[in-house]
Amino acid sequence: MTQIATNLQIDSARLWGTIHETAKFGGTPKGGVKRLTLGPEDKQVRDWFRAACEAAGCEVHVDALGSMFALRKGRDMSKPPIGLGSHLDTQPTGGKFDGVLGTLAALEVVRTLNDAGIETELPICIANWTNEEGSRFAPAMMASAAYVGDFTTDDILSRKDSAGVTVGEALDSIGYRGDVAVGTQKFTGFVELHIEQGPILEAEGKTIGVVDSGQGVLWYDGQITGFESHAGSTPMTLRRDALATLSEIVLAVERIASGFGPKAVGTIGEAVIASPSRNVIPGEIAFTVDMRSADAEIMDHLDKALTAAVAEIAAHRKVEVKLEKVWHKPPTHFDKALVDAVENAAQALGYSHRRITSGAGHDSCNLNTIMPAAMVFVPCKDGISHNELEDATQADCTAGANVLMHTVLALAGVATK
Ligand code: GLV
Numbered sequence: 162m163t164q165i166a167t168n169l170q171i172d173s174a175r176l177w178g179t180i181h182e183t184a185k186f187g188g189t190p191k192g193g194v195k196r197l198t199l200g201p202e203d204k205q206v207r208d209w210f211r212a213a214c215e216a217a218g219c220e221v222h223v224d225a226l227g228s229m230f231a232l233r234k235g236r237d238m239s240k241p242p243i244g245l246g247s248h249l250d251t252q253p254t255g256g257k258f259d260g261v262l263g264t265l266a267a268l269e270v271v272r273t274l275n276d277a278g279i280e281t282e283l284p285i286c287i288a289n290w291t292n293e294e295g296s297r298f299a300p301a302m303m304a305s306a307a308y309v310g311d312f313t314t315d316d317i318l319s320r321k322d323s324a325g326v327t328v329g330e331a332l333d334s335i336g337y338r339g340d341v342a343v344g345t346q347k348f349t350g351f352v353e354l355h356i357e358q359g360p361i362l363e364a365e366g367k368t369i370g371v372v373d374s375g376q377g378v379l380w381y382d383g384q385i386t387g388f389e390s391h392a393g394s395t396p397m398t399l400r401r402d403a404l405a406t407l408s409e410i411v412l413a414v415e416r417i418a419s420g421f422g423p424k425a426v427g428t429i430g431e432a433v434i435a436s437p438s439r440n441v442i443p444g445e446i447a448f449t450v451d452m453r454s455a456d457a458e459i460m461d462h463l464d465k466a467l468t469a470a471v472a473e474i475a476a477h478r479k480v481e482v483k484l485e486k487v488w489h490k491p492p493t494h495f496d497k498a499l500v501d502a503v504e505n506a507a508q509a510l511g512y513s514h515r516r517i518t519s520g521a522g523h524d525s526c527n528l529n530t531i532m533p534a535a536m537v538f539v540p541c542k543d544g545i546s547h548n549e550l551e552d553a554t555q556a557d558c559t560a561g562a563n564v565l566m567h568t569v570l571a572l573a574g575v576a577t578k
């Protein structure tokens with residue numbers, strides 16, 4: 162790392178200010194953020210972000226799935242830029258940091274380089290990926306998945322939210338269906354800063370997580386069809402209760418994932434009774450399953466065990482259960498050279514650090530399948546995320562942004578005059 166680089170630090174107060182300024186777009190009374198992808202609050206933050214990037218001298222363009230790219234020119238424009246960034250959408254009860262930190266820290270890196278008059282050899286490009294969260298449209302990280310070729314643009318444009326609105330309609334409604342074909346903006350490599358969203362860094366008193374791997378993800382949509390009947394007059398022995406069936410499936414998911422100790426997790430996060438009524442035995446339920454592991458073999462076991470358990474429960478409950486696998490993302494092994502670059506930056510800046518596996522999914526996991534990618538984690542309070550209580554310290558966010566900047570400088574190179 163050059164002398165100019167080690168002395169250079171981002172503006173901590175400015176970064177902290179932007180995190181709190183943008184948190185007002187969809188801010189909740191409990192101090193969190195509700196900014197579902199492609200909704201009105203997402204438009205507000207996107208407009209703010211575009212204006213801020215343009216004011217920082219970047220050229221902003223938007224692709225056909227609404228992902229935003231802000232390019233800062235380098236000395237050598239013959240090569241694709243080093244990418245940095247994350248996402249600005251949130252969960253329905255989300256926090257101020259998930260995704261936001263990585264995107265606004267990327268803006269802060271550009272602002273810092275501008276203030277210091279530093280030109281990089283390669284260009285750099287900030288990305289704000291559409292629908293990282295996956296709570297309005299499935300799957301999560303759909304725009305970066307289309308970017309790497311896992312889905313076609315048309316397939317993603319036709320995905321519907323629970324109200325039947327397609328991604329294409331939602332993009333048009335906020336004016337963010339861009340004219341650049343998905344995949345046009347190339348990158349030499351990509352680095353993403355993010356809060357850990359788990360408890361490890363805080364518990365070990367480490368400032369920086371050097372992310373070398375990420376869990377794979379299995380998502381399913383389930384539909385239980387039992388039989389609606391009178392809650393008072395139907396004997397217990399004659400019922401085909403969809404909710405009682407779901408209860409067994411919930412416990413099966415918990416049992417199957419727990420069987421692999423800390424190496425797997427399983428969650429049923431959505432369940433909707435079609436026509437709920439306190440004196441009707443539930444007949445139709447839609448539900449989702451999310452199972453994850455960093456080990457591909459364990460993912461295979463999770464898939465088989467879930468399918469078998471659901472079949473067995475459906476048979477003895479005498480109901481029909483349809484289980485459709487809607488997403489299979491294999492585990493991620495980040496690029497060794499970029500992981501080393503993150504580690505070197507953390508080391509040179511004097512921050513305590515450790516290698517870590519990401520429990521959450523990230524756009525960088527998709528990007529890593531076609532380009533070198535890596536991630537930087539910082540601790541979050543009590544490991545809590547996807548919750549309005551999500552919190553992180555200014556000092557840790559600053560440290561993460563400094564590691565991001567020095568990693569990007571090492572990869573893009575400082576142009577010599
Ligand atoms: C995204 O936040 C995910 O990991 O589900």
Ligand code: MN
Binds near residue numbers: 248259260293355523
């Ligand atoms: Mn995120």
Ligand code: MN
Binds near residue numbers: 259294547
């Ligand atoms: Mn998230």
